[in-house]
Amino acid sequence: MPYDAHTIPTNYIPRVTVSMKFDRMLRTALASLSLALCFTGVPAFAKKPLPDIWVGTWATSPMAATNKDALGTTDITLRQIVHISLGGAYTRVVLTNEFGTEPLIVGAVHVALSSGGSDIALTSANSVTFGGSPTITIPPGALAVSDGFSLMLKPFADVAVSIFLPAQKISQITSHGFADQTNYMADGNMVGKSTLAGAKEFTNWDFLKGIDVRVSADDASIVTFGDSITDGALSTRNANARWPDVLAKRLHDNKKTAGMGILNQGIGGNRILHDGTGPSALARFDRDVIAQAGVKYVVVLESINDIGGAYNPKTPHDIVTADDLISGFKQMAERAHTHGIKIIGATLTPYVGAGYASPAGEAVRVAVNTWIKTSNMLDGVIDFDKMTQDPANPTMFLPAYDSGDHLHPKDAGYKAMGEGIDLKLFEDKKK
Structure with missing residues (x-):
């Protein structure tokens, strides 16, 4: 019986008596047909490319x-x-x-x-x-x-x-x-x-x-770099309700950002310029960001603890200015870009009402946020300040998002942060 491109068996060998010239022509035609079947997506001829790079799927600082x-x-x-x-x-x-x-x-x-x-x-x-x-x-x-x-x-x-x-x-x-x-x-x-x-x-x-997986070269990781708000302080234990967890699920569900790992490198109490709870952000940036497997992006949410300590109305210490903090951000941007990593700046969430808040500290927070939103050194901005503030009193957390300490979100606040991020920031995974 005759065969077409969709019914010919892979082990079919024509049994005909022909001239050598015709035999060569027939074999050439069959080889061409096999090649054509490869390009038409017939499963028997398809080959899946092997995974070829390590990418971080989980990490901690x-x-x-x-x-x-x-x-x-x-x-x-x-x-x-x-x-x-x-x-x-x-x-x-x-x-x-x-x-x-x-x-x-x-x-x-x-x-x-x-x-x-x-x-x-x-x-x-x-x-x-x-x-x-x-x-x-x-x-x-x-x-x-x-x-x-x-x-x-x-x-x-x-x-x-x-x-x-x-x-x-x-x-x-x-x-x-x-x-x-x-x-x-x-x-x-x-x-x-x-x-x-x-x-x-x-x-x-x-x-x-950390834990890494071997995946396609099209995949990459995002480091979320910050303090307790990135670490997930006061979120529900064992629930994976931190804002990076929420972001990870959204990335996975979006076709253009699927294949992105999230590496949470938040440390509660961390600061940009001074050691304290863990090494300073500048001291640990190379280890916790640049050295991570497959990293393509870093989201930085840092400096509220620098501000809170320096302008604590009761016990001010390790005094810093807005310019000092901005200089620290610039250093992180330079180091990220040197290694082909895009840096996304995140604005500082409201903190008026927190134990270490003060009018002078609020002025520094506003100045840092203004720089983040207008700087040409950053590759993108996430406006967490706007997402979490009370429209009736923008210097404070929206009560529905406030954990009660006026500094950290609760689960609903972390969810709003993770859901408010524009995924277009992460659609370019190629270095």
């Missing part, structure tokens, strides 16, 4: 912390839960001892899908290696990137990272002190257990810095 849980006194397992943004089939984790004063001995690391609480799905569990070894010693001040491993992660999956630390001296831990997430610790090497019976709960991310 570590800092020095006291070892209040006496980690290292005995063998212990930390099982920490993270909510990723970008999915992928090939994964790696980043551990950190950047603020440690002794080498950190890591006895084992397992990564699996979380099943809620301290439970994990054992069928998804992976034993993680570092240069082929299941153990690693991380020097003081250093971090460690694992080997890649296969783990199918859907966008917004909850991932459990279990770290076994044998007994050792740990004077100071490297930790993100406000995870807004319940994590778990248990005695002994429990990384391979489906649940941690009798586990103690804690709300830090200790020695854990």
Whole structure:
């Protein structure tokens, strides 16, 4: 019977007696037909390009912390839960001892899908290696990137990272002190257990810095860089209700911005120009922004704590001016642009009524916001001030968004911030 381009079997070999010349012509025609089928989208001939770059899907900003849980006194397992943004089939984790004063001995690391609480799905569990070894010693001040491993992660999956630390001296831990997430610790090497019976709960991310996925070169990450308002202070624990979480879902649902990971690098109490709760923004910018895998954009929401401290009506300290803060923004813009990263400035939200607010500080906040909205050094602007202010009193939070301290949003406020961002800012993913 005759065949056409949609019915010819891939193993069809014509059995005819023909001249050699005609045979060559027939073979050439069949080769051309096969090539044509490739371009018409017939699945049997289609080839999917392999993923080819690492992109961050989750990250946090570590800092020095006291070892209040006496980690290292005995063998212990930390099982920490993270909510990723970008999915992928090939994964790696980043551990950190950047603020440690002794080498950190890591006895084992397992990564699996979380099943809620301290439970994990054992069928998804992976034993993680570092240069082929299941153990690693991380020097003081250093971090460690694992080997890649296969783990199918859907966008917004909850991932459990279990770290076994044998007994050792740990004077100071490297930790993100406000995870807004319940994590778990248990005695002994429990990384391979489906649940941690009798586990103690804690709300830090200790020695854990990031998770990357291997994805298409068209994908990229966005760093949200700031203080407690980016970190999600006073949002509902375990609900992933921070404004970067809201933004991540919107990016995923929008065809032009799908494939963008969100890396939340907020630290509560952080400042641009002075260390305090964590290193200053200028001190940590290279580590927490530029060094992140696949970063294309950074959104900066910083300096309300610089202002609050400098103009605190009771105990002013570390005095700064609007020009000082603007100079800090300019430094971040220069460093971002040097590395091909676009920087988006976010205006400071209202703070009148907060414990450290003052008329002089409000004047500086307005001046900084004016610069952010008019500067030609930034690649875009997000006007969080306008989104969250009370129209009847623009220097204060809208009551429906105010957590009650007149400084931090509650869940509704974070939702309004995440939903108010123009996604067109992030449609150009190519460097």
